Amino acid sequence: MDRKKISKTDLSRWLDRIAETCDLIGPVKEEEVVQFRPVRSSAELTLDYANSLLPPKSLFFPPVEELFSYQKRGEEIKLEQTKPLEKDRVVVGIRKCDVESLSLLDRVFLEDLEDVSYKDRRDRTALIALACPTPPRSSCFCTSFGIDPLSPEGSDILLTDVGKDYLVDVATEKGRELVALADDLFTKLTDKKAKELQPPPVDMPELDLSELREKLEGLWEDDYWEKLSLPCLGCGICTYVCPTCHCFDIADVGSTSDGVRYRCWDSCMYKDFALMTSGVNPRPTKRERVRNRYFHKFSTFPSRYGTNYACVGCARCLVHCPGGVEITTVMEDILAKEGASDG
């Protein structure tokens, strides 16, 4: 791995140079909300931020996406597929938890039956991650899942704010190509020098989750879900701000002769999510829906895809839940349960 540094002013120059050939995307603060969106110049970016409201999964799995359009011409119906990206993209400022979430989403969208538009976006996007500030926000808990918020793993380049400079870890070939766009702006560092600049590991309260899955799996029938679901309002915030949630709906907008089929985010917390036309709902009350969500994060997703857990500790759901359902408290409650009764 190449380790370099770049001054903060040069970083802007470098990003602007990237923006000449690629679509540059990064965190932008508008009306007090930080969101990832395309920018024309690095001046629009807000790199001094905790984390974005919506996770950058939206760049790969957008909230609304056209799958294809259809048009009736005489007897025939013509389908027109959505075009791939026009330009390569560079996402700057993404946090490690969100980088990690992409590797979970990759399992869903790239394995088994491959989702072409997700793949196109993933393949054609370079990630310039931004190491988390020390101390991190008090609500964050990524380290509980074994995630190191200062690690370049999964991204192409990692930037670490070290005062007036950024420490630059170039992790991949894609990253090297980006640096090569403005090689003159970077100062190569010796290992020793880089180590001196490297901030100390992040100190975060850590939960021991080794027994979480086993304990949770014994709680299928537990009364806990009933009580946990009481403050839940049944809105979709937790799932929409979650970087690993991937549920979606497919819907046509338009007439029978002219329109678009969209894919859009959907939420397992909505009461009609699994409602069948027959009127049967396998998850009829908030109890089943809340239980389903936590099982999916901590048991069924990991079991299906062979991953650790399907949560990256970004704390978005915890911060935004209007009813005050806190995922960390849920984990603590599960861990505090005595032994596993069979469910």
Add this chain to the structure above:
Amino acid sequence: MVSGSDSLGNGFEPKILVFACNWCAYAGADLAGVSRLQMPPNCRVIRVMCSARVRPEFVVKALSKGLDGVLVLGCHPGDCHYSEGNYFTRRRGLLLRKLLQYVGIEPERFQVRWVSASEGVKFAETVEQVTEQIKALGPKRPRSGVLPTEPGDS
């Protein structure tokens, strides 16, 4: 349902939805027809049993989905076939008109008028007047359908 017009809005032919009460305006429309009164062809009439049948969401959805105007026609106050339906229409109309204006929809695009069964001429005049007003405003909204490329990008 794209409203046809050239780039300058010339020749713009608006699409207007008319809800007409069965007991008055619908008959008024009929009378206008048999009297061979000239009327612009921009209106699509939906017959309702009472102007109070027109729920506000009918109007909101019609306008948001690209119609250029909505006209609700009911019996004159006091003449409702069901005694008091149009009094409720009046309250809702007052309120909805203000709300639509507030979110940037011109008041001409949503109108309520009282037209009795014998007022064939008033029906024709109302339709013509409303059509002219909306023509002058131009299309409600060029059909969007186009998405922002990424969330938050407007």
Add this chain to the structure above:
Amino acid sequence: MTDNIYLPSMATVKEVRPETPDTSTFVVTFDDPTLRESFTYRPGQFAEMSMFGVGECPIGIASSPTSKGFLEFCVRAVGTVTNAIHDLEVGDKVGVRGPLGNSWPTKEIEGRDLLFVGGGIGLPPLRSLIRYVLDNRDRYGAVEIVYGARSPQDLVYKDELKEWDERPDVEFYVTVDVGDETWDGPVGFVPPFLKEINPSPENKVAFTCGPPIMIKLVVNALEEMGYADADIVTTLEMKMKCGVGKCGRCNIGDKYICRDGPVFSFEQLRKIPGALEV
């Protein structure tokens, strides 16, 4: 399947056969001649039927892959999409995306005796396998079919039922919940009817499909008769959307019904939390 897993292929309705007052069979062929030839599937798989402007709906393929060149879907008009499908006439276009999901076992059950228990609109998915078995008759043992519906007019595939009844190599039993003047056969629900027939579990695999309550009672009856969980196979009904195991709707345990199912043995289902509650 096309490269884009969400893109349907265009097909044309070749025939519409009314089965019951609210259910019809739609015979469709792909418009692309290459696809028409190359399209393969296994009994028990389903496809998403697309009515543009209305949406998509997963429907089990009722034909057998042994009959080539066309697909049959038996559709009951219940929701928005299925009602739109019912408006289709011969020559109309429909989108078809598939084949999707797993299938009934066909290799594993070779040489064994087979019992099919269907209720109402639950017969079409079984029929795909029944036809497959009958078209490969020498590879399988005895075939018993038990079928029931609410009333005589709710029986689907009336002509085919007659054919099965007349075949010497098929034991066919049919019942209706409520009879009418045209009906002189047995009257009663499927589960007690099945108990009366009392088919031996010896070397047998049972396949069942129908309304959830019927499946539940049929499985109880089969277990009483001594069938092992592994030898009771069903196809699950669950809200499906994407059909490719991604949208999250049909999730039970670590399975997606649309991708890992819809066919499961009861041995599998018992291991999945919540699966039997559905």
Add this chain to the structure above:
Amino acid sequence: MQDELREIVRKLLADGAIEYFIGYCQGSEPHRVFPCFVTEESEVEKLVLGPLCLQNLSKYVLQARDLGGKVGVLVKGCDTRAVVELIKQHQLERDKVVVVGVPCQGQVDPRKLEQALGVPLERVTGVEDAGDEFTVTVDGKARKVGKEQVLRDKCFFCKHPMSFEYDYTLGDVVPFIIDAEKSEYAAVEALEELPVEERRAFWRKQFERCIRCNACREACYGCYCTECLFDRKVPRWLDRPPLPEENEIYHLIRAVHLAGRCIDCGECERVCPVRIPLSRLYKKVQKDIAELFGYEAGMELDTVPPLVNFDLDDQDPFM
């Protein structure tokens, strides 16, 4: 006051008078105060009161309607209007709920507080009412913050610091003076004065942002329909994809449906993750209802809601 509350709830639970009590408790961090559901006497110690008790708990009474017994609920003066309106709209039977009224000296808007302090909220470990100001503990040190800086918008125009429909009450309000320096409808009026294109642009920008998480609907006490129009499949009123025009339909229909019901509890705006200024939409309807029909939601039990009522002399510009 907190002790008094705990005592009342303890007694209600001990007597078996209620199935559970809906109050507030502290979340995993001190600045986070949430609804909590107390079922056991041992849990009453969790109950807290204070300027961060923001949620309108009346919403939660609706899900308790199917319980055999009663539930207890804590209401601030402003939330009482929701209870009154629910009774009036036949959504709630008065004798199915035990109302504990709490006097309120104004609530803190966490976003304003964060701005006023200039530090992230996570460093706030306590907010106490101190008359005309709040005492905020930041990093262990007490700081004074003027109420005019951090009060929730609605609190500037509070009409009911004291609950007015209750079974128990927790004392009286200590008077304090806040000069709002503007009318309750100032933000609405400012928009009303803009040219029509600017209003359109303003709202379009807001609605475009909406991700349709439904939080505004789910948090709203007035959204009590068993099946929401937006969830209905036949006829389909709303397409799922959050396209700008669909979002506009969603918000406008919600606004008309809540006309005469909205009590300006501010929950919709507070829970909105993308910060759409929804109060400005609902306040507009509230203003029109007041001006046109002289009605304010949730004030009295015996007035008739404006849209199921009429007056022969109502304005009539439709001749």
